[in-house]
Amino acid sequence: MPPAKKRTRSYDSAKIRAAVLAQFGNVREAVVGLTAEQLALPTALGDWTVRELVSHLAMAVESVNRTIELSAELSTQQPATTPATASIPTASTPTPVLPLLRWPFVTADLAPDISRDVKAVAASASPDELFERTAGRIAALLPATPDDRVITTRVGAMRLGDFLVTRTIELIVHTDDLNRAVAGLGVPYDRQALAACTRLLADALAVKAPGASTEVRIPPYAVVQCVEGPRHTRGTPPNVVETDPLTWIRLATGRTTWREALDAAHVSASGERADLGGLLPLMR
Template identity: 65%
Template sequence: MSPATGSPARKKRPRVYDPVRTRAAVLAQFGHVREIVGGLREEQLDRPAALGEWTVRELAAHMSMAVGSLVRALREPAPGRAEVSLAQWPFATGTHAGQIADDSSRLAASAPVAELYARVADEVAQVLPGAEDDRIVATRVGAMRFGDFLVTRTVELVVHSDDLARATGLVVPFDRQALAACTRLLADALAVKAPGASTEVRIPPYAVVQCVEGPRHTRGTPPNVVETDPLTWIRLATGRTQWADAIEEAQVRASGERADLVGVLPIMG
């Protein structure tokens, strides 16, 4: 029952993503990354990426692999049914981190980065336009709808575009739709990880979610509010930025006794 109204709480419907915009966002962000990576010198590619033992070269290879996985998923036989929903995906990736890192390192050693990106761009151009969003595809974390898998690629690209920018000191543009989809998926994952309606998390202009157990607020300004910008949110959700640091540097505004999210962050690593 809803504490505020005494009526049954309605289950929130999953967020719907426009497949046309998602396709365009993935291609646009991949294009931004390809342009930056194509201009890197060997010395820049060999710099540490501040992600474990990865170099910038391995980070770049990983991003090409993340988009190339769309092609591999569409070329494999379709599984019988979906096993992983979009809301479950952020929590399913961590157990595969070691294998992902190994595969990225092998890919980086297999060919020049520019060649990897050219190959993926050609393959995606061939298979993506005709792909059906409701088709079930095999992914590393389990079978998913292709449309959902496509949304997860915006997270991979946006998060690692930010990693690439910080590792190289270069400006990597963010496609607006890719940034929006990434922000929303990670915000929705927070609501799954910490269900409730006592705290409102605002990430303008892309997302507002309610989370954390406690009294439900229905009118006026909620007593517990967290607000931040999309890039800070993405860094918090993926462990690139710590909650205490974001608060100290005024990157997050938090008010109310249930507005401390340190216990539920990060969402994914």
Template identity: 60%
Template sequence: MASMSGTSANPPARAKKKRPRSYDAARTRAAVLAQFGHVRQAVEGLSEEQLAGRSGLGEWTVRELAAHLSMALGSVVRFLGEPAPARAEVSLQQWPFTTAPHAGQVAEDTRVLAAGAPVQELFAKVAADLAEVLPGADDERITMTRVGPMRFADFLVTRCVELVVHGDDLARATGAEVKFDRQALAACTRVLADALAVKAPGASTEVRIPPYAVVQCIEGPRHTRGTPPNVVETDPLTWIRLATGRTQWADALEKAQVMASGERADLVGVLPIMG
């Protein structure tokens, strides 16, 4: 399998400007609450020994990972309490590429939070606060987030990503069952798939993540009809782990978790998308 860095002998066709994917705001709200509930249930079943164990994410313990999950939803309440900026400056399509510079502060905030109240109390407080403020929140409100002003409905989609990615981290670190809300898993899959298309624009390779997403990416000869010459296909959780660096491309291929065919079906040069 060759690298995807090859160039086409033919001039690229004029690409149509693609409209950003839209998300139903009511379904997103329901997905956020459902996935938070699944994560909370898993956390409440953890023993002190499990909470003190390693999370697999740097130096974080499982307790710190759980605290971070509560913080991901606690931020919704916190940001809604701040003055609304005049306009959004970060789109949902940009968001995956804006988080890395804030990783240090996020880690520090997580450590402080985990050293305070027991994680079960953190989740209980966030659940109560969400029940109070979320029903009246305006989806079109501009909200100041850690990475910049965002439309509130878009920010809620990013909470699906946080809850699914770190809920999977929690399950793998502890062996606990973490259920995945279908809509939350779909949103997470689609956000990261669309980010791939932004990071590696083109139309020579089709990436399929059934049943939630299909995107085209990678420069090269444009595919117009019939079976694409370059295809990558995988399941949602494997895709999410690849896109966030939890799984390496070579390992996924070796374990047959990814099907890749065609000379431009090697994504190793563009993964991960976000950490």
């Protein structure tokens, strides 16, 4: 994957923080009412049950707590010196920080480790306990931590503000998985969280297929241009793809295929460069 050339979209910090907490709250409220039979239901995520899926949703936010705590511990540690080494100058090597638009492309290899951890966490406590514990911790830790704090995540160092944007993908994508696994559950999607998730995945497409011959529209949240070819300068582009946010998110994360979405009329595509089937999914 070539490095991103696209300028990263800016996100409103207060809105992202509120969105993460709101969507986490939406899921928490729904999880409280799940029965043992519902928790044992299968999901579309391999061998995960609903219990493991909701545990992963709690872990998506608990990871914010863990990384904040770890960064605080590291910031208080001082390098040890001895008389033999104290006078020797040392070069400080800054930690490379993962850009936000790289995150969707570097998560696939983590799946085995994540699945192992999810099963362990799901077996260690009830979903109610996990969500209550995580809610209390993030309420204490997040307000006191600035967005520019560099934290250590599974994929490397990231700024907290960027990592919080990635949490909207985790929460929205897996809320959709949960809604599809438990009939009639109907967990709502926070508008700001859905918007951020849609936009980040749309921008990732523009990174994967740079160009300006095709316009991808995901109203009301995102419009991006991508795919190499003749650039249009005015009027209606010759190649246009349009879909709704949830269909886009399912396409981008492999929950549905391009052909399935076309056949169900959940996506419209016009123009010779409007077939995105070979570019999707962006992440799994």
